[in-house]
Amino acid sequence: MKKEDYLQEMYKIQCRNNRAARVSELAQILEVSNPSVSEMVRRLEKEKLVTFERFGAISLTALGIKQARRVIRKHQLLEVFFSRILKIKKNVFHKEAHIMEHTLSDAATDKLDAVLKKPKFCPDGNPIPAKNSNVVELASLPAKSRAEVIFVADKNKQSLERLNSLGLVPRAKVRVVRRFRKGPLILKVKGSEIALGPDICASIFVEKK
Amino acid sequence: MNFPKVSPDSATRLCRPQIAIVGNPNTGKSCLFNQLTTMDAIVSNYPGTTVEILKGKTEIGDKLTDVADLPGIYNLGSSSEDERVTAEYVFENKISVIVNVIDAALLERNLYLTLQLLQLQIPVVIALNFYNKLEDKGISVDHKNLSTLLGVPVILIDALKGEGVPLLVNTIKSIVSGAAQFDNSQIIRSIVDDLGKNHTIKTQIAAHRHSQAAVLAEKVVIKGKRKKHFKEFLDKFTTEPLTGGISLILVMGAIFLALFNIGNFLSELMAKGFEMLIMNPLTPLLAMISFVSLHTIVFWGLQGVNAGLQIIVPYIFVFYLMLGVLEDTGYLPRMAYLLDKLMHKMHLHGNAVIPMMLGFGCSVPAVLATRILPNKKDRLLTSILICMIPCSARTAVILGAVGKFVGAGYAMIIYFIVLLLIFVLGQILGKLLPGDSVGLIMEMPQYRLPQFKNIMKKTWMRMKDFIWVAFPLIIAGSCVLGLLKVYGLLDIIVKPFSPVINGWLMLPSIAGITLIYGILRKEMALELLFVLGGSSNLLRFMTPLQIFIFALVVALYFPCIGTFAVLKNEFGWKKSLLISFFTIVLAVTAGGLIARLFTLANLLH
Numbered sequence: 012m013k014k015e016d017y018l019q020e021m022y023k024i025q026c027r028n029n030r031a032a033r034v035s036e037l038a039q040i041l042e043v044s045n046p047s048v049s050e051m052v053r054r055l056e057k058e059k060l061v062t063f064e065r066f067g068a069i070s071l072t073a074l075g076i077k078q079a080r081r082v083i084r085k086h087q088l089l090e091v092f093f094s095r096i097l098k099i100k101k102n103v104f105h106k107e108a109h110i111m112e113h114t115l116s117d118a119a120t121d122k123l124d125a126v127l128k129k130p131k132f133c134p135d136g137n138p139i140p141a142k143n144s145n146v147v148e149l150a151s152l153p154a155k156s157r158a159e160v161i162f163v164a165d166k167n168k169q170s171l172e173r174l175n176s177l178g179l180v181p182r183a184k185v186r187v188v189r190r191f192r193k194g195p196l197i198l199k200v201k202g203s204e205i206a207l208g209p210d211i212c213a214s215i216f217v218e219k220k
Numbered sequence: 221m222n223f224p225k226v227s228p229d230s231a232t233r234l235c236r237p238q239i240a241i242v243g244n245p246n247t248g249k250s251c252l253f254n255q256l257t258t259m260d261a262i263v264s265n266y267p268g269t270t271v272e273i274l275k276g277k278t279e280i281g282d283k284l285t286d287v288a289d290l291p292g293i294y295n296l297g298s299s300s301e302d303e304r305v306t307a308e309y310v311f312e313n314k315i316s317v318i319v320n321v322i323d324a325a326l327l328e329r330n331l332y333l334t335l336q337l338l339q340l341q342i343p344v345v346i347a348l349n350f351y352n353k354l355e356d357k358g359i360s361v362d363h364k365n366l367s368t369l370l371g372v373p374v375i376l377i378d379a380l381k382g383e384g385v386p387l388l389v390n391t392i393k394s395i396v397s398g399a400a401q402f403d404n405s406q407i408i409r410s411i412v413d414d415l416g417k418n419h420t421i422k423t424q425i426a427a428h429r430h431s432q433a434a435v436l437a438e439k440v441v442i443k444g445k446r447k448k449h450f451k452e453f454l455d456k457f458t459t460e461p462l463t464g465g466i467s468l469i470l471v472m473g474a475i476f477l478a479l480f481n482i483g484n485f486l487s488e489l490m491a492k493g494f495e496m497l498i499m500n501p502l503t504p505l506l507a508m509i510s511f512v513s514l515h516t517i518v519f520w521g522l523q524g525v526n527a528g529l530q531i532i533v534p535y536i537f538v539f540y541l542m543l544g545v546l547e548d549t550g551y552l553p554r555m556a557y558l559l560d561k562l563m564h565k566m567h568l569h570g571n572a573v574i575p576m577m578l579g580f581g582c583s584v585p586a587v588l589a590t591r592i593l594p595n596k597k598d599r600l601l602t603s604i605l606i607c608m609i610p611c612s613a614r615t616a617v618i619l620g621a622v623g624k625f626v627g628a629g630y631a632m633i634i635y636f637i638v639l640l641l642i643f644v645l646g647q648i649l650g651k652l653l654p655g656d657s658v659g660l661i662m663e664m665p666q667y668r669l670p671q672f673k674n675i676m677k678k679t680w681m682r683m684k685d686f687i688w689v690a691f692p693l694i695i696a697g698s699c700v701l702g703l704l705k706v707y708g709l710l711d712i713i714v715k716p717f718s719p720v721i722n723g724w725l726m727l728p729s730i731a732g733i734t735l736i737y738g739i740l741r742k743e744m745a746l747e748l749l750f751v752l753g754g755s756s757n758l759l760r761f762m763t764p765l766q767i768f769i770f771a772l773v774v775a776l777y778f779p780c781i782g783t784f785a786v787l788k789n790e791f792g793w794k795k796s797l798l799i800s801f802f803t804i805v806l807a808v809t810a811g812g813l814i815a816r817l818f819t820l821a822n823l824l825h
Contacts, residue, residue, distance in 0.1 A: 029427070167656065169300070169595065170661060173594070173661050174661060176295035176332060176333075177663070178328075178430055183430070189456070191461050191560075194561045195557055195561070201328050201430075202329060203326045205662065205664065206553065207660060208560055209659070211659035
């Protein structure tokens with residue numbers, strides 16, 4: 012299993028569930044053993060691509076998210092190319108894209124993007140990440156900036172549930188109304204203003220708009 | 221999330237109908253509850269005012285109906301104690317109709333819970349509150365379309381004024397009697413359909429429900445031009461780091477000064493009034509009572525009334541008025557936000573600020589309010605600190621003794637010492653107590669103009685306790701003391717405590733006995749001191765230092781019997797006894813040390 016596959020799968024799990032990923036869950040999806048997941052995760056941790064905490068909760072870092080999104084972008088653009096231009100069937104193009112995503116260069120990806128007239132969605136209807144998306148922790152957003160939630164990586168079940176029900180879910184649009192330097196901030200989401208502590212903000216990843 | 225299958229039971233229709241008021245925090249549920257039942261639930265402007273289920277009755281049609289006001293929730297989950305309480309109630313009771321109160325300005329967010337409620341297969345009526353406040357935001361809601369889309373009745377209400385409530389009652393009536401049938405199968409099917417495509421994982425349900433709420437909101441919310449409002453300026457001013465900090469200090473300072481000045485003024489007035497209107501006319505009558513015991517009882521009983529009037533009315537009443545303003549404007553959540561960083565030093569978060577602020581009023585509701593905190597550790601730690609926060613009764617002692625007879629500066633020093641002790645203790649306990657802490661997640665409500673009527677009502681409800689419980693207690697306590705004194709028994713009781721009271725704390729012996737009474741109610745300690753000293757002027761029988769130490773000890777020792785009871789309920793015997801024991805040790809230690817420190821420094825002599 013390649014490093015990029017791990018990053019990609021982790022990204023998908025985190026977006027789908029809006030929380031940190033678990034070792035067992037990665038092992039199941041990638042069809043590898045728990046120890047090999049742990050080994051890879053430790054490697055990724057050294058490269059500062061993921062954070063690994065007790066109880067096996069793993070989350071991508073902002074850097075990890077960027078790398079994962081780069082691969083996903085390649086994958087999805089290839090899918091669009093196969094389905095739209097080559098008219099290849101879904102179950103086939105997915106496999107093709109999965110192999111080619113690792114070899115396609117960045118320059119070729121951009122060309123492909125231009126040729127396809129910058130598609131916004133992949134054939135499955137998922138949004139394709141922009142080329143140079145500005146992925147950061149919510150904690151580092153200055154006041155008055157707008158962003159879109161990528162996912163919440165908090166490990167605490169209660170805060171996750173609360174954040175979910177307040178509308179902090181993937182692709183939710185938010186705006187920092189006010190903030191303290193290195194302190195709490197007030198976030199506008201779904202029309203209401205919510206105060207969030209710095210530790211919570213550090214676990215929410217957003218794409219700055 | 222597992223939703224137990226609740227089918228509309230025909231049997232429930234025969235027995236007494238049950239209505240549950242459910243909705244997001246701070247949408248006006250308790251206000252509607254008061255309108256429906258003519259009960260007196262406390263209404264404020266911050267999320268988490270109601271932490272317990274309140275039950276009342278109302279007549280709908282000619283049927284007696286139970287109404288339950290449930291703590292506000294964002295979803296039927298369990299992220300805090302109050303949410304758990306609501307979810308459990310909804311799942312475990314046979315509810316005939318759910319009245320879902322929605323803040324019209326936050327429709328999309330509120331609909332998230334509504335969609336969950338619709339799945340319960342219980343008839344839902346939506347009460348769209350704050351509809352008339354939408355103009356400020358430049359939006360309007362097409363409530364008829366919302367009703368069509370959701371397949372449930374949507375009633376516009378103004379919970380504060382009671383507008384729309386009769387229509388709401390009529391709608392409930394027609395549902396309970398079975399006259400009106402609403403078909404929401406379509407929306408439920410669409411929820412279930414879309415879910416079928418995905419794996420049934422919590423978050424996906426959440427994300428899906430959010431997108432569905434967004435689609436619904438988009439269809440019914442009509443956006444217009446937004447007006448710039450003074451409230452927005454005020455909000456900005458009070459939450460920007462610099463101006464927010466300044467305004468926080470100004471607000472706290474203003475409260476202290478108002479309490480000090482108005483309190484002292486009223487206290488003087490009460491003393492003079494009592495002297496002129498009651499004591500002077502009664503003295504000749506009193507002299508005619510020749511039977512010693514009866515004379516003692518009447519005389520000391522009157523002294524008790526006098527002391528109570530001087531303490532309870534001026535300080536406690538004035539404090540509750542100001543707390544009411546803080547609660548109703550929506551400033552408390554801002555304080556939570558501003559103080560989050562400071563609270564981190566005590567291993568707590570900004571959300572603990574609201575219960576602690578309520579603690580300046582009374583520790584009992586404050587300990588209950590810790591239910592808004594997400595975990596056990598935060599709840600326990602905050603409750604321990606609340607026990608040390610000067611509640612209004614202790615404020616009455618601090619201001620009525622030190623503020624009045626020693627000086628405002630020294631009263632502030634007592635607050636400073638107590639708050640410093642709280643801060644240091646918080647830091648230590650925060651480290652020692654086991655458990656994880658969850659960060660601040662709190663909705664900031666809009667500022668609202670406080671309603672004079674509501675504040676007066678709340679103040680009266682909170683004062684009632686003082687009038688019906690505190691006054692009889694102080695009068696009885698005073699009579700007992702009088703009898704003990706007349707028959708020379710007082711010294712026998714005082715004696716065993718004298719090493720601590722006289723020796724260590726350097727207080728007069730009578731202070732010891734009043735401190736024991738203070739266990740019942742804190743303000744009683746000072747009231748009985750007036751009575752026992754035989755004068756409303758403490759300086760006649762105590763030195764300024766003694767007054768200072770007395771107030772400090774009262775502020776710190778044992779959290780009073782009412783608070784002990786609520787601590788026992790929330791945390792059990794062991795922890796509450798431990799807390800009480802600890803505060804006594806702390807009070808005695810701090811009191812004696814500071815008495816010596818001040819003597820050495822030649823302060824207050």
